[in-house]
Amino acid sequence: MSKKLLLKDAHIEGIRYFETYRKQGGYTAAEKALKMTPDEILEEVKASGLRGRGGAGFPTGMKWSFLAKPEGVPRHLVVNADESEPGTFKDRYLMEFLPHLLIEGMLISSYCLGSNTSYIYIRGEYSWIPDILEEAIEEAKAAGFLGKNILGTGFDCEIYVQRGGGAYICGEETALLESLEGKRGNPRLKPPFPAVKGLWERPTVVNNVESIAAIVPIIDITGAEYAKIGVGRSTGTKLISACGNINKPGVYEIDMTITVEEFIYSDEYCGGIKDGKKLKACIPGGSSVPIVPANLLLRTVNGEPRYMNYESLADGGFATGTMMGSGGFIVLDEDQCIVDHTMTLARFYNHESCGQCTPCREGTGWMYKILKKIEKGEGKMEDIDLLWDIQRKIEGNTICPLGDAAAWPVAAAIRHFRDEFEWHVKNPELSQTQNYGLAHY
Numbered sequence: 001m002s003k004k005l006l007l008k009d010a011h012i013e014g015i016r017y018f019e020t021y022r023k024q025g026g027y028t029a030a031e032k033a034l035k036m037t038p039d040e041i042l043e044e045v046k047a048s049g050l051r052g053r054g055g056a057g058f059p060t061g062m063k064w065s066f067l068a069k070p071e072g073v074p075r076h077l078v079v080n081a082d083e084s085e086p087g088t089f090k091d092r093y094l095m096e097f098l099p100h101l102l103i104e105g106m107l108i109s110s111y112c113l114g115s116n117t118s119y120i121y122i123r124g125e126y127s128w129i130p131d132i133l134e135e136a137i138e139e140a141k142a143a144g145f146l147g148k149n150i151l152g153t154g155f156d157c158e159i160y161v162q163r164g165g166g167a168y169i170c171g172e173e174t175a176l177l178e179s180l181e182g183k184r185g186n187p188r189l190k191p192p193f194p195a196v197k198g199l200w201e202r203p204t205v206v207n208n209v210e211s212i213a214a215i216v217p218i219i220d221i222t223g224a225e226y227a228k229i230g231v232g233r234s235t236g237t238k239l240i241s242a243c244g245n246i247n248k249p250g251v252y253e254i255d256m257t258i259t260v261e262e263f264i265y266s267d268e269y270c271g272g273i274k275d276g277k278k279l280k281a282c283i284p285g286g287s288s289v290p291i292v293p294a295n296l297l298l299r300t301v302n303g304e305p306r307y308m309n310y311e312s313l314a315d316g317g318f319a320t321g322t323m324m325g326s327g328g329f330i331v332l333d334e335d336q337c338i339v340d341h342t343m344t345l346a347r348f349y350n351h352e353s354c355g356q357c358t359p360c361r362e363g364t365g366w367m368y369k370i371l372k373k374i375e376k377g378e379g380k381m382e383d384i385d386l387l388w389d390i391q392r393k394i395e396g397n398t399i400c401p402l403g404d405a406a407a408w409p410v411a412a413a414i415r416h417f418r419d420e421f422e423w424h425v426k427n428p429e430l431s432q433t434q435n436y437g438l439a440h441y
């Protein structure tokens with residue numbers, strides 16, 4: 001059984017309220033942190049090996065150490081709660097059921113970074129959660145954990161919740177900052193990075209909800225102890241939101257030492273494939289990461305079991321591996337059609353492209369149109385090569401990672417499931433009425 005650090009109290013009735021959270025030991029990590037210096041906290045975060053839980057997996061301590069500290073210029077912490085990656089809903093769970101864990105993590109992080117005004121930018125569709133967060137903020141304030149002169153330390157901190165407008169692109173950190181400033185959410189060219197010029201051109205750290213929540217157990221048990229959980233550079237625990245054709249969809253906390261097979265088939269987690277079907281493929285890190293067929297998902301290129309951690313999931317690179325990404329674990333059974341699935345994702349990225357750069361603006365639209373053609377049985381063999389060519393021209397040629405996120409699923413689908421694309425081309429009539437999965441199993 002995986003160790004629980006973030007969700008250990010999630011089952012307790014009323015844990016979303018300050019009184020219950022406090023009774024369970026809530027805010028003791030904050031009390032401890034406020035007696036430390038900001039540099040000491042930073043050292044604990046670095047020692048923990050925590051990697052950003054939003055998708056990129058960049059070391060959080062290193063990110064914090066990049067924060068510029070010019071004299072007299074305010075700094076900000078911004079929590080990225082714009083969780084819009086298809087298949088990902090673990091931050092929603094944290095905010096809905098454990099809002100004080102996030103607020104406590106923000107208090108410690110704000111103190112460490114010197115942010116007196118911090119923000120939570122939350123996905124517009126999570127319409128019921130801002131009220132939960134704002135209530136938690138008010139409770140923390142009433143108890144002296146937010147506001148002026150917190151616990152007599154002289155440190156002031158206010159937290160504000162800002163609702164997004166429902167654009168996926170605002171999950172990209174610079175688009176998020178633009179939106180938070182009241183502008184259209186277009187990603188910025190980098191450099192300068194937010195650590196130097198972020199919100200209102202002030203030094204800013206943007207971190208995912210889960211990353212900031214993880215600061216609480218890191219301070220609680222120390223960074224060194226946190227680093228002992230997990231394996232290699234995949235330290236601590238990770239929240240995984242599991243969905244698709246499984247028996248037990250939901251949010252799970254894992255310690256990154258379990259195998260993918262155990263995660264899918266064990267009753268503790270996904271509980272196996274629905275209706276006893278066969279596993280066909282999986283996208284383990286949210287829709288943007290490469291899809292992997294079952295054989296490569298359960299074993300690495302060396303024939304070792306594949307583990308639920310950053311290194312093992314990526315084993316073999318994009319040719320045979322994938323990424324931990326956001327932890328949005330999407331399982332596809334044998335009945336699913338990869339062409340249909342890839343087309344749905346292509347439509348999504350085309351719709352969500354902000355349109356600033358040509359390869360993304362035009363390329364995502366072309367990919368969607370070609371996939372639609374193939375899926376409807378109107379495609380030609382050369383369309384598959386054209387699709388491959390387009391995704392290659394998008395990857396690495398755009399301002400923000402949305403371009404890559406749109407290209408990778410198409411590349412992986414063609415790489416691993418070319419036979420399905422060809423089946424659609426060769427069977428135009430059948431492909432109008434059936435999908436590949438149903439026709440073959």
Ligand code: SF4
Pocket residue numbers: 169187352353354355356357358360361398399400401402403
């Ligand atoms: Fe906008 Fe796409 Fe360019 Fe990102 S890659 S800036 S979403 S056009």
